[in-house]
Amino acid sequence: MAAKKQAIFLDAVVLESCNLKCSYCRDGLIYKKEEVEQTVARVKKAIEIGAIADYDIFKISGYGEVTLLDNLGEISDLAKDKRLLVISNGTRLPQGSLEKILAHPDPALCISLDGHTEEMNSYRELSQSQIDAVVKTLKDVQGKGIPIEINSVITGKNIGQFPQFLEFLLTQLPRVMVFPFPVRPFPFMHSEDYSVSPAQLSAFEKKVIGGYEKYGQVLPPRAYLMREVEFIKHGSRSFVCTVPSFVIGINGNMDVLGCPCGSPEKLGNLNNTPLVDISGKLLSSKKGRWKECKNCFNHYEVISMYVDGKITGEEISRVPSISKPAILEHLRQIKGEYKHG
Numbered sequence: 001m002a003a004k005k006q007a008i009f010l011d012a013v014v015l016e017s018c019n020l021k022c023s024y025c026r027d028g029l030i031y032k033k034e035e036v037e038q039t040v041a042r043v044k045k046a047i048e049i050g051a052i053a054d055y056d057i058f059k060i061s062g063y064g065e066v067t068l069l070d071n072l073g074e075i076s077d078l079a080k081d082k083r084l085l086v087i088s089n090g091t092r093l094p095q096g097s098l099e100k101i102l103a104h105p106d107p108a109l110c111i112s113l114d115g116h117t118e119e120m121n122s123y124r125e126l127s128q129s130q131i132d133a134v135v136k137t138l139k140d141v142q143g144k145g146i147p148i149e150i151n152s153v154i155t156g157k158n159i160g161q162f163p164q165f166l167e168f169l170l171t172q173l174p175r176v177m178v179f180p181f182p183v184r185p186f187p188f189m190h191s192e193d194y195s196v197s198p199a200q201l202s203a204f205e206k207k208v209i210g211g212y213e214k215y216g217q218v219l220p221p222r223a224y225l226m227r228e229v230e231f232i233k234h235g236s237r238s239f240v241c242t243v244p245s246f247v248i249g250i251n252g253n254m255d256v257l258g259c260p261c262g263s264p265e266k267l268g269n270l271n272n273t274p275l276v277d278i279s280g281k282l283l284s285s286k287k288g289r290w291k292e293c294k295n296c297f298n299h300y301e302v303i304s305m306y307v308d309g310k311i312t313g314e315e316i317s318r319v320p321s322i323s324k325p326a327i328l329e330h331l332r333q334i335k336g337e338y339k340h341g
């Protein structure tokens with residue numbers, strides 16, 4: 001039996017090899033190349049059998065780099081009248097992928113960059129010329145009015161220079177929104193290698209959150225930043241996550257996932273029918289639904305907080321990936337139907 005639900009995001013988890021080797025990233029492939037090539041087939045099927053009752057954004061992401069996929073154009077075509085959101089490290093965009101993405105009528109980018117200097121990107125092992133090239137690409141894309149978000153993993157190597165990064169963005173890329181988020185500890189890693197000291201965290205609180213008047217234009221809502229600081233301080237989440245109420249995930253095995261961010265719960269498999277409508281039936285619990293939720297904090301948090309009433313409609317309308325009246329209206333409906341656990 002498979003699940004059918006209303007969602008803002010259809011998150012197709014495309015896991016592949018990568019051209020970079022960021023040290024905090026999950027190592028080893030989860031899906032083989034052939035399975036990734038099936039992405040088109042599985043999303044097509046999901047759409048055909050109506051697994052997704054309604055959704056606004058087709059998001060391609062995963063632990064890998066989608067710009068390496070030969071069939072990126074075909075995948076983009078599947079997004080049809082939906083917004084296409086591509087998560088990428090940005091380094092290979094000029095080699096043909098950007099053209100394919102921009103051929104879509106409503107594209108948006110989410111680029112991972114831990115700062116504007118080599119030192120800030122030391123865990124991503126990016127050279128200054130690679131960083132400068134990514135910034136140049138983003139400037140061109142920004143000039144076309146395409147929504148851009150930047151994901152920055154916060155570590156001891158970049159937290160200190162974050163205010164300088166914000167100043168850089170204000171002058172070079174003033175229409176982006178940068179989401180700092182903490183390192184998720186994977187079993188293979190020594191998470192303490194990436195840890196942030198209490199002094200560094202308190203300086204971040206003082207300079208970045210305290211400097212919100214100055215930097216707010218390129219930052220997510222203040223409440224998101226405060227929650228992130230709280231999360232890093234305690235090392236785990238103690239607040240509701242509403243992500244399963246607005247995301248549907250599909251993995252390489254055709255499983256439909258309540259949440260694509262590591263939940264073990266499968267709502268069904270697209271190889272099996274009939275479908276069950278689960279829209280509006282996913283409740284939250286105080287510390288998240290699964291044990292995997294304990295150390296999970298990512299860029300979906302900002303939307304999760306809106307659904308949970310912690311961020312206002314005005315604040316959420318600034319977030320580039322969802323900044324479109326129809327998407328915001330759908331999100332308002334989901335928020336209205338959300339059942340607080």
Ligand SMILES: C[S@@+](CC[C@H](N)C(=O)[O-])C[C@H]1O[C@@H](n2cnc3c(N)ncnc32)[C@H](O)[C@@H]1O
Nearest residue numbers: 024025062063064065087088089112151183184
């Ligand atoms: C896994 S990547 C995949 C997409 C693409 N290759 C990229 O780098 O944007 C998705 C996001 O997860 C981040 N990431 C990787 N390992 C992480 C970890 N251990 N904790 C938190 N975020 C991580 C990356 O920096 C990136 O922003």
Ligand code: SF4
Nearest residue numbers: 018020022025064089
């Ligand atoms: S974070 Fe992205 S760019 Fe870095 S190794 Fe992982 S998949 Fe590749």
Ligand code: SF4
Nearest residue numbers: 241243259261293296
């Ligand atoms: S805390 Fe993370 S894994 Fe848990 S439901 Fe939220 S986004 Fe998914």
